[in-house]
Amino acid sequence: MAEPLTLHEDPRSGNCYKIKLTAALLGLPLATRAYDIMKGETRTPEFLAQVNANGRIPVLQIGAGTKGEGRARFLPESNAACWYLAYGSALIPADRFAQADMLRWMFFEQYNHEPNIATLRFWLRFVGEANLSAEQRAQIMAKRMAGCAALDLMNRHLADQAFFSGAAVTLADIALFAYTHVAEEGGFGLGDYPHITAWIARMQALPGFIAMN
Amino acid sequence: MAEPLTLHEDPRSGNCYKIKLTAALLGLPLATRAYDIMKGETRTPEFLAQVNANGRIPVLQIGAGTKGEGRARFLPESNAACWYLAYGSALIPADRFAQADMLRWMFFEQYNHEPNIATLRFWLRFVGEANLSAEQRAQIMAKRMAGCAALDLMNRHLADQAFFSGAAVTLADIALFAYTHVAEEGGFGLGDYPHITAWIARMQALPGFIAMN
Secondary structure, X not given: OOOOEEEEEOOOOHHHHHHHHHHHHHOOOOEEEEOXXXXXXXXXXXXXXXXXXXXXOOEEEEXXXXXXXXXXXXXXXXXXHHHHHHOOOOOOOOOHXXXXXXXXXXXXXXXXXXXXXXXXXXXXXXXXXHHOOHHHHHHHHHHHHHHHHHHHHHHHHHOOOOEOOEOOOOHHHHHXXXXXXXXXXXXXXXXXXXXXXXXXXXXXXXXXXXXXX | OOOOEEEEEOOOOHHHHHHXXXXXXXXXXXXXXXXXXXXXXXXXXXXXXXXXXXXXXXXXXXXXXXXXXXXXXXXXXXXXXXXXXHOOOOXXXXXXXXXXXXXXXXXXXXXXXXXXHHHHHHHHHHHOHHHOOHHHHHHHHHHHHHHHHXXXXXXXXXXXXXXXXXXXXXXXXXXXXXXXXXXXXXXXXXXXXXXXXXXXXHHHOOOOOOOOO
């Protein structure tokens, strides 16, 4: 029998949504345990000791019990958790180049996309512009430009193909969909990116698709 | 016969070094073509059209020719290029959890480590503190703290095990080694992290190891 899967999450987080969408598309049962990151619930001594020493969600828990008991295993990093769930499925292409090319877009997502598009969404929608520090406010324009550059690259790539790594959906699409489809909450307009909006519609039409909220 | 492999690189970049170290540990021949990122050589129309529309190095080229001719394939993102090279080798564990756990550290590297430790090295060693913009200077303290947090997490993780994903070297170690072993060039002292310095010595003792410069 398969080990139970539990997602330690904040439901507002796109990184957590990636994992839930992957499980849904694969038909895998996934329990959830919610934390409020705005209240510091992932920085408690208990969370740091038992779930993730890095103090971050999401964390995918595989098996029952706690870290101290040594039975459950814990996997931080959203894209790594998606990889665990999708291992051996059609969401990860088997071909050597295709697999590396899929990971290329997942690393792009963590380096070029998430720190700009997800961070501006978090700052503007959840923290509130009036509550930002001077250092944060000084970064808004740079993050805006870098986020637009990421969207522009994605839009040009999608001009030629239905999904990021070819004709079928893979983890690269799930990773990039999570914060792209709510980019307007961070002040990014998607109207200039027709290939992205067509791809968003294709994602939402997938069998088993679940919405973020 | 295997397709020729060419790395489009700047030799000062730790991201490029990851790929060269992976090839060296695997005994794979790898040609290189150098660009000077300080002179904008990866932002030329030719580079954007033929190598990487994202204007970044490293890019691993698989096969001969140019993009326009449709024979060669191009793989941006250092960690994806390492994955391509190491596919099917012992540098990627075959076990489902171990593979995901290795990727966990590679995504951590791109999100928590590289934007802090590599960026401060680039700013302080290559750009020069006097040449930084006000926005960049305002970020130094936050990047310093986040970089120290990444090193602290790594140091605690290595207290229990020889390499990041267990007893043997994997791509996670290569990805994290690249900028950690030169972190002092970004103003990070490694003296407080004895498990990291012991791991650096283990990395440098690997058969086939090559130094960065």
